[in-house]
Structure formats: C-alpha cells, structure tokens
Amino acid sequence: MAKTKSTFFCQNCGAQYAKWQGQCNSCKEWNTIAEEIIQKAEKVSWKSAESTSKRVAKPQRISEISTQAEARLNTKNNELNRVLGGGLVPGSLTLLGGEPGIGKSTLMLQIALQLPYKTLYVSGEESAQQIKMRAERIQPISENCFILTETKTQNIFRNIEEIEPDIVVIDSIQTLHTDAIESTAGSISQIRETAAELIKFAKETGTPVILIGHITKDGNIAGPKILEHMVDTVLQFEGDRNHIYRILRANKNRFGSTNELGIYEMQGSGLREVSNPSEILISKNDEELSGTAISATLEGMRPLMIEIQALVSSAVYGTPQRSATGYNAKRLNMILAVLEKRAGFKLGAKDVFLNVTGGITVDDPAMDLAVVAAVLSSNIDIAIDKRLCFAAEVGLAGEVRPVTRVEQRILEAEKLGFTSIVISKYCKIPKNNFNINIIKVAKVHDVVHHLFG
Secondary structure: OOOEEEEEEEOOOOOEEOOOOOEOOOOOOEOOEEEEEEEOOOOOOOOOOOOOOOOOOOOOOHHHOOOOOOOOEOOOOHHHHHHHOOOEOOOOEEEEEEOOOOOHHHHHHHHHHHOOOOEEEEEOOOOHHHHHHHHHHHOOOOOOEEEEEOOEHHHHHHHHHHHOOOEEEEEOHHHOEOOOOEOOOOOHHHHHHHHHHHHHHHHHHOOOEEEEEOEOOOOOEOOOOHHHHHOOEEEEEEEOOOOOEEEEEEEEEOOOOOOOEEEEEEEOOEEEEOOOOHHHHOOOOOOOOOOEEEEEEEEOOEEEEEEEEEEEEEOOOOOOOEEEEOOOHHHHHHHHHHHHHHOOOOOOOEEEEEEEHHHOOOOOHHHHHHHHHHHHHHHHOOOOOOOEEEOOEEOOOOEEEOOOOHHHHHHHHHHOOOOEEEEEOOOOOOOOOOOOEEEEEOEHHHHHHHHHO
16 A cells, blocks of 8 residues: 655645644745645556657757747637737646636636637536536537536546547636545645646647636635746736726746736626727716826737826825825825926825726836826816827936837827827837827926926
8 A cells, every 4th residue: 555644735825844833934824734645656647658658858959959939729819819929839738817706717618619629628616507508608609619527637638538629728726636646626735736737738748728726815826836837827817896897917928928918898798809908998078077198008019098097185184195096106106206396296285096997007107197197187177188198207307208119109099099199309209100299298397388388
C-alpha cells in the first residue's frame, strides 16, 4: 500500500507548513491553515502508459529554433480575440476569473456554441439540463459542442480520448479532483495537481484549454498563486451585477499584450459585443451641464472617448473631501494642487468629487487635461461645449505635456463627430488634413483662457 503523508497548507495563499499553526507567515491571515493528505503514489499521466510515447528533450542552438508563428484559432468573438492577442494559441492554457454571477459561464458557453471547432464543455457545477436551458436561450444549438458533467480528471481524459476535441473548456478548476491526491476538491493540492495534468495534456496534444476560476473576497483567483504562474493567460471578467456592462481584461498574456480591453453588454440572450465603447462611456444629454468633459484615451490599441464628471462644492466640515471613482485619487490631489499653485484657483476649502462614467477604470495620463477642465467647469458653473474633447498630460509646473499616439486619438474624435480637440503644443503631428479643429496649449492658463475667457 502506498505510504501517505499529511501536510498543512494555507488556504489563502498556498504556503506549506510541516505542522499546524494559527497564523500564516506569508499572508498574515489567521485560521487559514488546514491539513491535507497527500498520497505518495506514482502519478498517472492524462493518457495511459502504453499510448504515451517517451520523448526526451534535446538542447538546440538558439539560431536553429524556428520562430514561425502558429496559426491561432479564431473564437468568432472579436472582443475575446482582441484581448487574447488574435485568438487561441494551440496548446495554451487560459484562466478566466471573475465575481460570482458576473457571466463567466455564459461567456464561455456562448463561445463554445459559436466555435466551428469540436468543443468539449466540462461542467462540475451545473447539470447537463441546466446548461441546455441556458444554451437554448443564448443561440441555436451547435452540433460541434459536447457537454460533459464530470469532476474527476481521469474520467474527463478518458472522454477526451474518445471525442478528440479541438478546444476544452473546464467550468471550473476548483471543482476538479484527481486520484493522485487524497484531499477534497478545491483544496490547494487538488487545484495544483489538476492544473498540472491539464497543462501536460494541452502541451502534448496542442489542444487549447480554457479554465474558469473562482475568486476570493479580496478579488484574487482562489487557490495557490502558482496557478496563475502555470497558465499562459490570465483573464479577468469585471463589472457590477447591477449594471449591464462587463469588461474583459488580461492580467497576464504570454502571447500578446496585457493592455487590451473587451467590453460586453449583458442581455437576456447572452453577452453582446460592444464594438464602439464610446456609445456607453458618453452620456446622452440634451442640455449642457457643467462639470463634464470628454477625454480621448487609449486602452491598448483601442481609442476610447470617456466622459469625466466633476462636482466641486463648499466643504461642510473642516477637512474637504477628495473622492474619485475610476480615477487615481492621488493623481486627483496632485492636479488640484497644481490648479491652486499654478492657476490661482482656491480649491483647498472645497469638496471635489470625480467620476468616470460607464464604470470603467483608466490609467491613461492623457485624462489629466479633461479632469482639469471638468473641475474648473464645476467650480465656476459654466458648461463646456459637448463637441470639444481633451488629450494631454498635466505636469507639476502647470505645463501641458504631450501624450503618445496623439494622431490615433485625433482620428477617433473626428470619427465620432467632435469639432475640436485640445492637445499639447509640443505634440508632433504628421501633416495630415484633419477635419477637426486642433487647439494647441502649453500651460493650464491657456486652457482656462480658451474655455472660460
């Protein structure tokens, strides 16, 4: 009989200990260390030993290694393709995390139904009848989509050998368990071992695998941190369950950029791709309102027109409040200090609230000038022309600094019907005939003079 060994793992961060203790030394959490029994048995491969060929890797000269790009699998979903960097890479492992009820399973089932490839959707959380009901609501049933309700990895691999799918979706990694480990599903050991088996299968067969993962109350993917190191791509599905828009981001991507952004709209028939994000990020108002300004920003390669809302009011209490939603609060304090010191606006005794519409968070420094315009507009209660947008960074000396890829921002503003855009005087613009008025400024004073006279 195989000898067993018990080890203690922190259920929060995955740290391993020889004996139980109250506090984890790594993450400083209390009462998170639990005992798990690990069986020291020979681990079975995802394939039977007879059918697995023994391959030994040999060193190659770096000049002899082929760098031809492998053809990616088109997911038929433009937003997901953009975030992944062009589609699924054969043999890759993708981990999708998000809040409960945010739409992870709906997104993956919708993609599985759209794919022209043979797809195996493995669910350990729902019955086949539940998945069928959701699939009928999303779109017509596909003949290429196979549903399997199973949590034991050995049984999953047995079905994979029979079906030979082109893509495998696992919902979710926390529900799987393997015979190689004698611990409950969702434990640190089980997540690490089942993920290792799936990686071995993906790399040996060239089949892309998509894992759905739960997250903790802190917003991190549940299980050991090594899970995020093992996979090739980590995607985060964000949004508020009370709102209809969802945002897909890449926190890690070995085959593409991590700056791309995908936006979806949750509907009764599934998730709709939002090809023009500016339609949801700019409010539709008939009358002009003070305290709003439009910023031309970039998320990866995608230009976005985002509305900034500001409210400046007299402080009721002794200490003025500074609050920012979707924008860096420390950067807001810096901009307010610049306005007070360099532009002469007395904002030290006033509350300032800032909001980025659409529930989106952007770190682009090109939003600085739009924040300045929105704050000043609310302070003196004068509305800014809706056909005017901003794209520039503000320095500590009150200077307006240039930003990258300004030509792309100008073209997006022109396409959406804006008549003027305010940029830095020091931007280098190619001699193109833009059908938009380009206003160049060097100091914050110039912006104030242009907007309010």
